[in-house]
Amino acid sequence: MTTQWTTVFPGLPERQDEPVTHAARGSGGPTDGPLTDAELQLAARNHALPLEILREEVTPPGLHYLLIHFDIPAIDAGSWRLSVAGAVQRELSFSLEDLRARPAVTVPVTLECAGNGRSLLRPRPLSQPWVLEAVGTAGWTGTPLAPILREAGLHDDAVEFVFTGADRGIQGGREEDYARSLTLEDIERQGAFLAYAMNGAPLPPQHGFPVRLMVPGWYGMTSVKWLSSIEAVTRPFDGYQQAVAYRYLQDPQEQGTPVNRIRVRSLMVPPGIPDFFTRRRIVDSGTVRLQGRAWSGHGTVESVEMGVDGTWSPAELEPALGGHAWRGWSVSWDAEPGDHELRCRATDSTGAVQPLEPEWNLQGMGNNVAQRVEVTVRAPRV
Numbered sequence: 001m002t003t004q005w006t007t008v009f010p011g012l013p014e015r016q017d018e019p020v021t022h023a024a025r026g027s028g029g030p031t032d033g034p035l036t037d038a039e040l041q042l043a044a045r046n047h048a049l050p051l052e053i054l055r056e057e058v059t060p061p062g063l064h065y066l067l068i069h070f071d072i073p074a075i076d077a078g079s080w081r082l083s084v085a086g087a088v089q090r091e092l093s094f095s096l097e098d099l100r101a102r103p104a105v106t107v108p109v110t111l112e113c114a115g116n117g118r119s120l121l122r123p124r125p126l127s128q129p130w131v132l133e134a135v136g137t138a139g140w141t142g143t144p145l146a147p148i149l150r151e152a153g154l155h156d157d158a159v160e161f162v163f164t165g166a167d168r169g170i171q172g173g174r175e176e177d178y179a180r181s182l183t184l185e186d187i188e189r190q191g192a193f194l195a196y197a198m199n200g201a202p203l204p205p206q207h208g209f210p211v212r213l214m215v216p217g218w219y220g221m222t223s224v225k226w227l228s229s230i231e232a233v234t235r236p237f238d239g240y241q242q243a244v245a246y247r248y249l250q251d252p253q254e255q256g257t258p259v260n261r262i263r264v265r266s267l268m269v270p271p272g273i274p275d276f277f278t279r280r281r282i283v284d285s286g287t288v289r290l291q292g293r294a295w296s297g298h299g300t301v302e303s304v305e306m307g308v309d310g311t312w313s314p315a316e317l318e319p320a321l322g323g324h325a326w327r328g329w330s331v332s333w334d335a336e337p338g339d340h341e342l343r344c345r346a347t348d349s350t351g352a353v354q355p356l357e358p359e360w361n362l363q364g365m366g367n368n369v370a371q372r373v374e375v376t377v378r379a380p381r382v
């Protein structure tokens with residue numbers, strides 16, 4: 001591939017096969033090299049879901065994955081306001097109390113980062129180095145968004161809404177507030193809402209306090225945290241997080257296609273006990289009940305299969321927690337002594353199935369490759 005990474009990642013070396021230096025910190029072109037300082041720094045800030053917590057249908061507080069591009073902004077809830085402006089008939093402004101006084105919904109939502117699976121790609125796009133655990137499910141409470149937009153009234157030439165957060169930073173050489181856009185059609189179809197509570201408590205600072213957008217079924221980048229304004233615009237939004245980042249593309253010269261709905265995925269609770277450093281699993285022989293969860297933003301999960309050394313068998317499914325939340329699955333495995341490779345893969349109602357090998361793209365988006373767990377089964381101790 002002869003590509004100029006500098007067009008997507010301005011100011012950086014053409015190709016980073018060397019660890020990123022502190023001077024050149026930022027995203028960069030894909031690499032086959034070792035984990036860089038910059039990736040380590042992001043990984044330490046943005047934690048994943050510990051896989052064993054997949055045993056919980058609702059992710060307990062503090063264990064939901066986190067992705068924060070810039071800094072967590074300081075917001076005073078008392079003086080915080082959300083403005084609705086731009087190409088609207090009536091500008092609106094809401095306090096937290098105003099939003100809490102409106103009709104409320106509580107929706108179980110499985111949120112997943114679009115970059116989940118990125119570190120399994122070869123070469124590896126340089127960004128937040130997720131393995132497979134950038135997912136979580138919470139009950140989010142808030143007020144539906146579409147009625148608010150209808151109250152504001154749209155001008156005829158308004159094409160979409162821009163959602164801007166209170167966090168600001170530099171990415172790809174551009175200084176911007178974190179912002180994403182959506183059409184009214186997508187807002188209505190996904191049942192987007194303005195969330196002020198997570199699992200029955202006010203949003204924690206890291207999850208968007210006091211109010212975030214929630215777009216069930218879409219990858220996490222759309223659910224803008226620390227929401228400060230909603231603006232109706234008459235031209236498609238060209239902010240960095242919309243027009244440059246979050247696109248499926250092979251080559252930086254391409255415009256690519258936008259990342260939106262969550263691709264079908266399943267994950268298992270790793271069985272047995274881990275080795276500390278490698279996290280390889282050690283399991284006692286005999287019947288092992290394997291369990292996990294599966295989800296898709298394109299439809300319902302129709303089946304999950306467990307693969308043991310390449311032989312697949314169907315898992316039993318539990319009901320989904322909600323229309324946009326994961327469903328549990330389990331299957332029995334007769335574990336015989338030796339080394340084994342466990343995999344799981346889900347199929348959704350559109351017929352989409354998880355691939356067995358990763359499908360590469362430049363930004364490391366939507367890699368829903370079937371999980372692989374290496375296990376050593378030990379004979380019964382007598």
Ligand SMILES: Nc1nc2c(c(=O)[nH]1)N[C@H]1C(S)=C(S)[C@@H](COP(=O)(O)O)O[C@H]1N2
Nearest residue numbers: 065066067068069113165178220221224225
């Ligand atoms: N304002 C703002 N909103 C944001 C982000 C951000 O950095 N700033 N990150 C997005 C991304 S990429 C994801 S995956 C989700 C993560 O949500 P969580 O941290 O609550 O799990 O928030 C999204 N909303």
Ligand SMILES: [Mo]
Nearest residue numbers: 067113114220
């Ligand atoms: Mo994300």
